[in-house]
Amino acid sequence: MANEILETDVVVQIGIIVRDIEKTAKDFAQFFGVEVPQIIETEGYEKTHTEYRGKPTNARAKLAFFRNFKNIEIELIEPDENPSTWRDFLETHGEGIHHIGVFVKNMDEKIENLKKEGIEVIQKGDYTGGRYAYMESTNKLKFILELLENF
Numbered sequence: 001m002a003n004e005i006l007e008t009d010v011v012v013q014i015g016i017i018v019r020d021i022e023k024t025a026k027d028f029a030q031f032f033g034v035e036v037p038q039i040i041e042t043e044g045y046e047k048t049h050t051e052y053r054g055k056p057t058n059a060r061a062k063l064a065f066f067r068n069f070k071n072i073e074i075e076l077i078e079p080d081e082n083p084s085t086w087r088d089f090l091e092t093h094g095e096g097i098h099h100i101g102v103f104v105k106n107m108d109e110k111i112e113n114l115k116k117e118g119i120e121v122i123q124k125g126d127y128t129g130g131r132y133a134y135m136e137s138t139n140k141l142k143f144i145l146e147l148l149e150n151f
Helices: 003-004 021-032 085-093 107-116
Strands: 013-017 039-041 063-067 070-081 096-103 122-128 130-135 144-150
Touching: 003 107, 013 085, 013 144, 021 039, 021 063, 021 070, 070 085, 070 096, 085 096, 107 130, 107 144
Parallel strands: 013 070, 096 144
Antiparallel strands: 013 096, 039 063, 063 070, 122 130, 130 144
């Protein structure tokens, strides 16, 4: 079904919500014997056009990307206090795996395909060179699906 709806079957990212990204990134790097990546902070709404549950939000987060693994990236996310899927997850579930990400082409088409399956957009926004959409797939898949599209 993933091939028909998303036209991909390759998972490229696992996203993990954390309370303290500096500590977690250090612990993660030490455990896996890799270097601590640069920690970046996302831009505000003016640049990212982030929407959470259909409404604009100034949600920001600190991010660390571990790209030391074959074919998969581990993303650590420390959310700020603004409304977002990241903040909601942290308050509801605590720290842990938030999403599984896949690269897609024609994201709008993929979102429409997922909506036909009862899977709606939770949050979407832009990043340098692309855009993302978190899909509310927890009822069917038991995790949030992230669509990533690079330009």
